[in-house]
Amino acid sequence: MLDPHQLPFSAAVHPQARPAQHLTWDSREAGPDTAFVALPGERMHGNTFIDQAQAAGAPFILTDLDVPGAVRVPDAQAALFAWARAERAHAPLVVGITGSAGKTTAKSYAAAALEALFMPVYNTMPAIACFLIEHGRAGRPLVVEMGIDRPGEMAELMVLVRPDVGVVTTIGPAHLEQLGSVENIAREKGEILAGTRSLVGAQAAASYPGAQSYGFGDVTFRGETLRITPEGARFTFAGVPVFLPHGAPVQAEAAVLALVLAREAGVALPDAAARLRGVHVPGGRYRVHPGRFTVIDDAYNASPVAVQAALDALQTLPGRRISVLGRMLELGPTERELHAEVGQAARQKADVTYGVGAFAAELGERAFATVPELLAALLADLRDGDTVLVKASRGISWTPERRAQEGVGLDVVVQALLQARGDA
Incomplete structure (x- = not known):
């Protein structure tokens, strides 16, 4: 249990504060057994969501405010990290x-x-601290x-x-x-x-x-x-x-x-x-879905070294090998050259290459501006025995429309392939 009365730092503990089993910085995850840490954010401070955490029944709130159930400290983030360092020692x-x-x-x-x-x-510093x-x-x-x-x-x-x-x-x-x-x-x-x-x-x-x-x-x-x-x-x-x-x-x-x-x-x-033998990595990380055509879901994220590794793996598999590649983000001023290098590798290791989004032509022989256009062509082309690799960056903060336009977030392609196969 996480006891607010036994902390490795000084705090003013409100009488209503009680022990918790879990700790979160996301007020949506707060509940009767999950306490809430009110941290500064890029847009809003966690203090804004204290009422929400209290309504959910959070056992205590680590904050710099004097509110019911508070574990009050001058700096909640510094206190969280100090607490994490103390517990890690065990x-x-x-x-x-x-x-x-x-x-x-x-x-x-x-x-x-x-x-x-x-x-x-989700491995931000606050998440690691809570862990x-x-x-x-x-x-x-x-x-x-x-x-x-x-x-x-x-x-x-x-x-x-x-x-x-x-x-x-x-x-x-x-x-x-x-x-x-x-x-x-x-x-x-x-x-x-x-x-x-x-x-x-x-x-x-x-x-x-x-x-x-x-x-x-x-x-x-x-x-x-x-x-x-x-x-x-x-x-x-x-x-x-x-x-x-x-x-x-x-x-x-x-x-x-x-x-x-x-x-x-x-x-x-x-x-x-x-x-x-029993390890199952989270979805989108080279997860193989066998069937009348095999789908390799590697769509969680992408960088040049990760795409190259996925293509190496694709090359070892039987049948007609198809690569479906989208944009890789955060590559700076050399992004076009890096996409071209990945596309060249795809042409060498796959039998059919598709590209989508801003660098579609660099990534594949069959280039499409948007995800819907890509999907229409890909679904019409599939044959029994094919193996399809799907990989791109996520663009997780983008709108669905922008993701489709830019050729990121290709988990939607994976879902469409599985649906077309009849098992999703």
């Missing part, structure tokens, strides 16, 4: 994972192997996804999370509008390696000479005899056979990381490998 093992692509996949496999608690998809406060004393390992999109953010995260193991999955052009260059990305993300233990994926190894690496090929910790089939990925690690249903090379590399972490934590490798 965790037996904390693994921090960053990278230009593959973070969520790596997190999911590492957590399964370690039987750890892990961060949900550490809720689970720091659970007595289980914690796996935290540490994504960044601006200079200095990893340094802030390191103060908060203090991972025992720092992992970089990949390095490539992503969030270039804020970070400026791949070299800056490598430097900023590389701050996670200042932890007690550091590991980098095979693709990222060139950016961190001397760091211990994992994956396949010329790495420190190596999976062996990797085979990719329509059924999934098979390989061995330290003599232990591993099978990942519908897995691709990215999942296999994440599984190697997971097994390295498990072995170092004293977990029996056969048990860890068995748990990896």
Whole structure:
């Protein structure tokens, strides 16, 4: 329980404040067992939503205001982070994972192997803080996804999370509008390696000479005899056979990381490998939907390195291979060239290439201005036995109309394909 009367900082606790099971900065998630933290936002302060949280029955409100049920402090955000740092100290093992692509996949496999608690998809600093406060004393390992999109953010995260193991999955052009260059990305993300233990994926190894690496090929910790089939990925690690249903090379590399972490934590490798079979990554992250034509839902987000990895996986699969690619966001002044490079790779690795949105012609031989136009052509073209990869950035803050126009948010394409197949 999160007891407002036993906090690692000074606060004026209102008599109506009571213990909670959970903590949130989103007033819509507040409830009888979920307390609310009123934080400053880009547009509005969380104090604006205190009435809403109180009406939902929040056990207490962490705020700088004197209101019923308040845990009153001068700065709610500073108090939240101080509380998180105090609770994190009780965790037996904390693994921090960053990278230009593959973070969520790596997190999911590492957590399964370690039987750890892990961060949900939404991984802002307040979300990470709430996670550490809720689970720091659970007595289980914690796996935290540490994504960044601006200079200095990893340094802030390191103060908060203090991972025992720092992992970089990949390095490539992503969030270039804020970070400026791949070299800056490598430097900023590389701050996670200042932890007690550091590991980098095979693709990222060139950016961190001397760091211990994992994956396949010329790495420190190596999976062996990797085979990719329509059924999934098979390989061995330290003599232990591993099978990942519908897995691709990215999942296999994440599984190697997971097994390295498990072995170092004293977990029996056969048990860890068995748990990896049941990993289900969140929707939109290379989720394979087999059927009369196969749909690969990789539409959650996109960067050049992530699209290249998805295309590599597509190339290993049978049947007519179709890539459906949309715009990648936050790539800065070189975005046209980066889209052209991805499109060239698609033409080499797929049999049919579709592009949509602002850089449609760069991304595919069959180029369409909007998502509805793309869908009409794609659905008319599909055949039994095809394999269709769908990938683009999300443009999550955009209106549906703008997303359709710009060629982002292609989860709607995935849903249309599944509906056309009759199983959605």
